[in-house]
Amino acid sequence: MPFLALSGLSKTYPGVRALDEVSISFEAGEVHAIVGENGAGKSTLIKTIAGAIVADEGTVTIAGRSFADLTPALSRAQGVEVIYQEFNLVPTLSVAENICMGLSTNFFPDFKRMRETARDLLAEFGVDISPNTLVRELPSAQQQLVEIAKALAKSPRILIMDEPTAPLSLAEVDSLFAMIRKTKARGTCIIYVSHRMDEIFAICDRITVLRDGRHVATLATGETDRDTLIRMMVGRELTRTYPERSGSSGDVVLELDALEGNGNAPISLSMRSGEIVGLAGLVGAGRTELAKTICGAVAADSGVLRLDGKEVVFRSPRDALVAGIGLVPENRKEEGTFLEKPIRWNISIGALRFLTRWTTINRPAERKLAEAYRDRLKIKTPSLGQKVGNLSGGNQQKVVIAKTLAARARVILFDEPTRGIDVGARAEVYALMAELAAEGIAILMITSDMEELLGMSDRILVLHNGHLVGTLARAEATQERVLSLASGLKEDKAA
């Protein structure tokens, strides 16, 4: 009997089927990899096991006990520990205090015992960190090892790791693998979520592939290879239809010449007016970072940006917007909108310089502007005085796009333009992007949605780890090639 069994797990979010009747078995003492594209359902799956979200249907069975609605406390009581990608330590406390957090419920903590526990644990796994050090004084790689030690201190029966090697260098990856092997030998079931193929083949016993929230296959590591896995991960049905595009593009508007900064290596690229350039990459590849550098939100370290052939330096997003480059950010609520303010207000906020005469805002002109964009973008609302916070995700996104257009951007950087919006609004956003391109606007589209990437882009650029690793023309782009490049594999291997 498997130690952990998922049966028939389904979870639906507005517009997305995150998990679709997923059934997987995990054994005690195995390292089980979960792989899949961005949005394949990996995170939802591990959150379901951790009790952080409750599936709409299906059960989680741990050591013979079945749960339909697991809570975080209940999951933890069954011996489940999760190491998330986000940092979960208290930076101002010592390594020992962090590792022992939650172990004892005594009112007066026994600091001496905590130090001993931490020291023994770290020594056992061969990690050379003093238990007395404050976590904030450690480099991020060592913090990650502390995070793992903290989970191991609970002697978990099921240990889930989400991209654990992301902050680690090669040497620390070796310590991590040593920790994993020891833990596995004790009979712990380890679930290892990663998109780094070499690590998966180095440490995992079995591999489960997810795609579009569905369980594709579970294979023994010895019986498969990278290319097979990549094919399984992509193999997506392309069901949606995308607007017809003429495909003719104009002159080069935006050029990056070895632009470096915000954690990315020097990147060179160019965009023509009327072109939709897709920017692909796995989470953390540096796509949003690149967009933020282009639009002046983060200063570049070196390199040159040219607009219409002329060198430009942006000190702020304002400089970029005045020059004609606008960003439609990934996080609508935090970076794109003013939720407490009316739609009209949100649309005009970037265009005040066109609406102001003698410092006074021309209200009739403002209303006309907002009405024009409401009609053009089909923003569904009873009134332009409605607070943006009261709109659906799709309509909020249209407001953000309207704001960028009203500011007269000629180059628009769309960061995940259809994230969290429903199918109808999605189609409208695609139609709008096609229309804008036809009018000569250059579009850079960052997306984690493979279908959208292939359906909308004239050209696809792929980032991996802060480097531009490939450019694919529309005709030569396939899911396999994009994903191979994004995973850091050599182009010829997967082609």
Place this chain on the structure above:
Amino acid sequence: MTSSAFMPLVRRFIIPLVLILLLVLFSVVSPYFLTVQNLTNILVQNAYVIIAAIGLSFVMISGGIDLSIGYQMSVVGVVCAVFMKWFGMPVAPSIALAILIGVLMGLTNGIASITLKVHSLIVTLGTLTIYQGLSYIISNQSAIINLPASFKYIGQGFVFGWIPVSVLLMLACALTAAFILNVTAFGRMIYAIGGNEEAARLSGIPVHKVKVVTYALSSFFVALAAIVLFARSGSAASSTGPGTEFTAITAAVLGGISFKGGEGRVLGLVTGVLILGVLGNGMQLIGLNTYAQYIVKGLVLLAAVGFDTWQNSPKTKRKTV
């Protein structure tokens, strides 16, 4: 009327309603309350508070706070008196220079808060202490008495024999502030920064510039408030002014200027100050001592904040999609 349509109305009218209720209540319990003399007194006593609170509201709407306004007033008043009495300068240039110094203090606050990247509460706690020191050094810890009559006219005089000059000034300030906040692009930017600073930055608003100008503008009004206050008292000492910040913050919060920024109107603010003023005056008339008044004012503030939190909670707030 559905509850979702009703709540915003309650929110909008509860504060004026409280003011009206207080006016009615005190008119009933005290025969001395509802007289032209007494009501004029309330306005005159609170004119400088309203002007200072208007100044503060600019900073609060932009998402910041300025604790130093009390000592800014102290510096402005003392400097103005020193110019007039010790240097023998005429009244008008003395006032102009004093206001300029006030604006410089605001600029300092603004520049410090964007360069230090610390919450403005801490920054202005620091500058508060600096301005306190400056004021006492300039005044040499002495009171400067017998300020010129034309100066005192600003705080004590009447136009046409019955309209207090300070109240006229207060009205002018309120109208100017309402104009800036509601009609100009600059006002829009202040709300945008207070509402969502990162979105404002990405929408092409020059956040740093706007913030610095906001602090300076705020201090301009605060300096005017200082002139009105010192002109009313007729003498200048460094201890005059401090404490205004807390009345102003209380009034601003009462009047619907959100502590988080991005929200607030001048009319609400004026109503907030008047509630505190009427409350103080009325309680005085019915014989409650100063300390009991503190307790009531504190309770009123907590009740107002509690009401705001309650009506903003997801349970009370109806979602419309």
